Amino acid sequence: MRTGAAAGHHGYFHEAVRYDSDEQLLAVVLPFLLGGVEAGEPTFVALGERTGGLVRAALPTGSGVEFLTGGSVYARPTAAIRSYRQLLADRVAAGAGQIRIIGELPEVAFGATWDWWARYESAINHAYDDFPLWSMCAYDTRITPPHVLDEVARTHPRYATPGGEHLPSPTYTEPVVYLREERAAPADPLQATAPLIELTDPTAAQARAAVQAVDRGVLPPDDVDDLIVAVSETVTNALRHGRTPVRLRLWAGPDRIVATVSDAGDGPKDPFAGLLPAGDGATGGLGLWITYQSCNHVSLHRGGPAGFTLRLTAGNPH
Amino acid sequence: MTGRVALNCPHGAAGVISGMTPSTTYGHVCWVYDDPAALDQAARTFLTAGLAAGERLWYVTAGPVEPVVARLTTTPALGDALARGAAEVVSLPDTYPSGAVVDGPAQVRAYAAATEAALAAGYRGLRVVAEATPLVRTPAQLDAFTRYEHLVDRYMRARPFRAMCAYDRREIDGRAVAELACLHPETNAVEAPFQLFAWDGTGHRAGLTGELDETGEELFVTALERADLRPVDGRLVLEAPGLRFVDHRALLRLREYACRRNSAVLLRSPLPAAARLAALLDLPGLTVEVAR
Numbered sequence: 001m002r003t004g005a006a007a008g009h010h011g012y013f014h015e016a017v018r019y020d021s022d023e024q025l026l027a028v029v030l031p032f033l034l035g036g037v038e039a040g041e042p043t044f045v046a047l048g049e050r051t052g053g054l055v056r057a058a059l060p061t062g063s064g065v066e067f068l069t070g071g072s073v074y075a076r077p078t079a080a081i082r083s084y085r086q087l088l089a090d091r092v093a094a095g096a097g098q099i100r101i102i103g104e105l106p107e108v109a110f111g112a113t114w115d116w117w118a119r120y121e122s123a124i125n126h127a128y129d130d131f132p133l134w135s136m137c138a139y140d141t142r143i144t145p146p147h148v149l150d151e152v153a154r155t156h157p158r159y160a161t162p163g164g165e166h167l168p169s170p171t172y173t174e175p176v177v178y179l180r181e182e183r184a185a186p187a188d189p190l191q192a193t194a195p196l197i198e199l200t201d202p203t204a205a206q207a208r209a210a211v212q213a214v215d216r217g218v219l220p221p222d223d224v225d226d227l228i229v230a231v232s233e234t235v236t237n238a239l240r241h242g243r244t245p246v247r248l249r250l251w252a253g254p255d256r257i258v259a260t261v262s263d264a265g266d267g268p269k270d271p272f273a274g275l276l277p278a279g280d281g282a283t284g285g286l287g288l289w290i291t292y293q294s295c296n297h298v299s300l301h302r303g304g305p306a307g308f309t310l311r312l313t314a315g316n317p318h
Numbered sequence: 319m320t321g322r323v324a325l326n327c328p329h330g331a332a333g334v335i336s337g338m339t340p341s342t343t344y345g346h347v348c349w350v351y352d353d354p355a356a357l358d359q360a361a362r363t364f365l366t367a368g369l370a371a372g373e374r375l376w377y378v379t380a381g382p383v384e385p386v387v388a389r390l391t392t393t394p395a396l397g398d399a400l401a402r403g404a405a406e407v408v409s410l411p412d413t414y415p416s417g418a419v420v421d422g423p424a425q426v427r428a429y430a431a432a433t434e435a436a437l438a439a440g441y442r443g444l445r446v447v448a449e450a451t452p453l454v455r456t457p458a459q460l461d462a463f464t465r466y467e468h469l470v471d472r473y474m475r476a477r478p479f480r481a482m483c484a485y486d487r488r489e490i491d492g493r494a495v496a497e498l499a500c501l502h503p504e505t506n507a508v509e510a511p512f513q514l515f516a517w518d519g520t521g522h523r524a525g526l527t528g529e530l531d532e533t534g535e536e537l538f539v540t541a542l543e544r545a546d547l548r549p550v551d552g553r554l555v556l557e558a559p560g561l562r563f564v565d566h567r568a569l570l571r572l573r574e575y576a577c578r579r580n581s582a583v584l585l586r587s588p589l590p591a592a593a594r595l596a597a598l599l600d601l602p603g604l605t606v607e608v609a610r
Contacts, residue, residue, distance in 0.1 A: 082598075204531045205511070208563060225591040232565065236532045290566055293598055 002098040002132055003039040004032070005166040011129040015166065016156035017102075017138045018149070025051060025138060026058050027162035029102050032136060036100035037064040042091045046073045046103040047138065055102075074105050077120035078275050078292035081127050088131040097132060104138040110148045112317040113297045115185040118148075121155035122178040123275040136160050154178060179271035185299035185311070188251070188258050188318045195249035207235040207248050211259065214252045219315050224257070226294035227314035231259050233287035233294075234310050238263040242308060256296075256315030267300060267308030274298060345445070345480025346471050346515070348502035350495050352487045360506075361447040362393045364482045365405065368445030369395055373478070374436035375405035380449040383407045404441070410452060418452070419459050422466030426473050433479040443478025451486040460494055461544070467501045468516065468545040476519025500534075500541050503527075514541045517557050522550045526585070527560035530568035538568055542575045549581035558587040559609070566595055573604040 006013035019025040029045075033055070036043030045055055046068040059065055074080055084101075091099050109117045121137065128135070139152055153171045155178065160166055197210045211228045231248070238246040242263030251258045270278060270285060274292040278285020291310075292298050297317035301309040347364065351357040365375045375396075379386045386407045391397035399405035429444070436444040454460045473479060485498055492509050499510035503525065512528030524547050530538055547554050554576050558564075564587070576583035582603040585592065588610050596606035 204533060205529055205563075208529075222590055222594075225589070226594065228563070229565070229591050229595065232531060232563070236565075240532065286566060290595065290598060294594075 002134070003041065004035050004100075004134065005160070006098060006132075006134040009134075011133075012125060012131065013134040014125055014128070014156055015134075015136045015158050015160040016152050016169070017136050017160050018141050018152075019138065019162070020141045022051075022054055024162045025140075026055065028136065028160050029055055029138070030058055031164070032100060032102060032160070033059065033065050034063070036098075036134075039098070041098045041100055042066070042096050044068055044087075044099070044101040046101060048104055048106055051104055051138065051140075073103070074109065074117075076293055076296070077116050077123075078289060080120065081124060081275060082293075084124075085127065085131075088128065088133055092131055099131065099133050101133065101135040102138060103135060104140075107143055110143075110145055112185060112188075114148055114151075115183045115299050116292075116297065118151045118155060118183060119179060119275060121152065122173070122175045123272050125155070125157065126175050126272065127276055176271050182302050184301045184304075185297070188256075188311070188313065190251035190253050190256075190258050190318070191260070193251065195251050197248070197250040199248045200245050201239070202235060202246070202248050204232045204236045204239075207261075208232050210248060210250055211257065214250045214257060216252050218252075218254060219257065223296075223314045227257055227259065227312060230291040230294040230298075230312050230314075231261065233291045234259075234261040234312065237268075237287050238265075238308075238310075241265070241268070247306070253315070253318075256313055256318070259312045260309050261312070262306040262309040264307040267302050267310075274300075344474055344503070346474050346503055347482045348467075348499045348505035348507060348510075349482050349484045350487050350499065350505070350507040350509070351484065354486075357449075357484050358389050361482060361484070362390060362396060364447060365390070365396055365445065366393060368443075368480065369399055369404070371445075372442040373445040373480070374439065374441040374443070375399060376432075376444065376446040376448075377405070377407045378410055378446060378448040378450075379407060380410045380452050383409055410449065418456070419462045420453055420466050422462060422469045425466055426469050429470060429479055429481075430473060430477065433477055437478070443480065446479075446481045447484060448481060449484045449486075451484075451489050454485065454490060454494060454498065460490075460497060464497050464501055464541075465544045465546070467498065468514075471501065471503070472516040472519055472521050475516045496537055497540060497544075500528075500537060501544065510537075512538065512541075512561075514538075514545055517555075521546075521548045523555045523557055526556045526558040526587075527562075529563040530561075531563060531565045532567055535567045535571060539571050539575070542571070547575075547579075549576070549579050552581050554579065554581050554583045556583070556585045558585060561587040561589060561592070564589065564592045564595070566599060569596055569599060569604060569606070570601075573601055576603060 017028050033043050044066050045052055047055060088099055105117055153169050154173045156169050157172045158166050158168050196214045199210055208228045211231050215224050235248060238261050242265035246263045249260045273285060274288045277289040295312045295314055297313040299311045349360055368375050377386055387400060396405055433444040454463045487495060495507050496509040499505040499507035500513050503513060503515035511534040512530050515525045517523035517525040572583050584605045586607045586609045590608050593606045593608045596604055
């Protein structure tokens with residue numbers, strides 16, 4: 001039994017909230033949260049430190065609303081999907097008829113890594129549709145760039161407004177369409193320089209050794225090890241599912257290692273590639289899903305002169 | 319490759335012997351050669367080490383005995399050992415049952431008896447160089463012999479028996495080389511990306527070293543089947559202090575293998591990334607522990 005605006009809806013009821021003042025945010029969020037608690041629904045907040053504190057202070061003591069730490073939830077899109085799906089499955093198994101969540105991406109997500117968060121916002125329309133979830137994604141229009149707000153409109157089926165309305169988003173685009181569009185991230189400045197290593201058709205073992213060779217010790221060893229896993233998987237997928245020549249290029253900066261793996265093919269056909277594990281391991285989808293959780297940024301580039309390129313960043317994405 | 323950089327690609331660094339002196343841990347070496355002269359030198363080095371350790375020496379040759387005796391005699395200490403009976407060159411048909419397909423348990427029993435006889439004669443063990451190429455020419459021979467290699471590997475963990483198994487790369491293909499080499503704790507063969515071996519004499523724990531990725535996935539499945547590992551208390555344990563890389567495919571295959579034996583599996587390695595991978599897969603019955 002679902003309540004509120006999502007009553008009668010099947011699956012995921014996904015809304016965006018655009019606000020330009022704390023009052024506007026609270027005007028949407030407080031009734032949403034208190035309504036969930038009143039209906040006995042598991043109700044969560046995954047906001048940043050400032051807005052989370054604002055909401056916490058505005059809620060009555062012992063409200064029953066649960067707070068997730070927004071920063072760690074939204075570290076990597078695929079990990080966020082994995083942990084949210086687990087949370088939702090657990091609550092449904094415990095008998096929840098609906099789960100409510102208000103979340104907010106950290107401002108850093110609107111920068112160099114926005115492309116994969118845009119893919120996240122689109123993909124979750126599918127990824128959470130197995131569950132009776134009503135969620136709101138809050139965007140502060142004072143700090144959110146216009147091009148990000150355009151993508152928010154295309155990835156959220158509807159908006160929740162401070163006036164209590166739930167309005168359809170006119171530009172909402174189905175994930176299977178949206179996720180097949182070219183959405184390349186800006187080039188990392190390192191890519192304007194000659195790569196430290198460039199290999200054509202390397203074995204996965206050679207690719208792993210190449211990452212070790214460019215490691216200057218500026219990143220934590222675990223980050224380098226995870227990048228090695230990611231590069232190994234990406235090269236393996238390119239050799240197995242792409243078209244030769246497969247090219248690995250590696251750069252190292254003061255705070256990061258950047259790898260690109262290109263092949264002459266079209267890239268994965270699965271629009272959710274990387275964000276969800278592929279149903280059958282034969283398509284290489286599990287490797288890409290692991291890759292997405294082993295790097296601080298992964299971006300897809302289709303249709304360029306190089307064919308399909310996956311760019312992987314360990315350290316700080318630029 | 320277009321790039322020319324000095325890659326640190328330590329293929330088989332833990333278990334692949336790069337020089338001519340096998341630094342054996344317990345002495346089960348797969349030696350693959352293209353040049354008989356290289357085998358001769360490696361064999362003399364291996365046997366000389368046994369001499370120093372007070373072991374009885376055998377050289378099992380696939381060809382005539384006399385030329386081998388002549389070659390070994392060029393190393394004076396080995397010549398002395400041959401003269402006083404501490405070393406012996408025997409022909410393959412006398413040591414391995416003819417008819418080609420090896421009976422693994424029977425062969426282990428034969429070497430066990432020879433080892434005990436050596437001990438009874440006052441030696442500190444038995445050390446053998448065996449030219450085994452004629453025993454692995456057909457798929458059936460290869461399958462039986464690789465299974466035997468792991469069985470005898472277990473025996474070597476328990477008793478003072480050491481062996482260098484020599485295979486002629488000119489006569490068997492690269493896949494066969496890989497299938498043989500990956501079931502030895504030590505090898506000079508670059509064809510084996512990983513090695514699976516006995517960790518104790520009971521077969522209750524196995525050792526694993528090298529790199530496991532998609533290129534070795536099928537080989538890994540084959541090696542596991544042939545090793546026929548035995549769960550203890552519902553769990554298989556693989557000790558992998560020398561493991562340098564393992565991907566999700568290998569972890570999944572390992573788990574499937576354990577499941578077919580109604581068992582869970584524990585892989586203990588120094589790789590935190592492997593433990594993170596296992597955490598991502600989040601599969602019951604698969605545990606990866608980090609042990610430095």
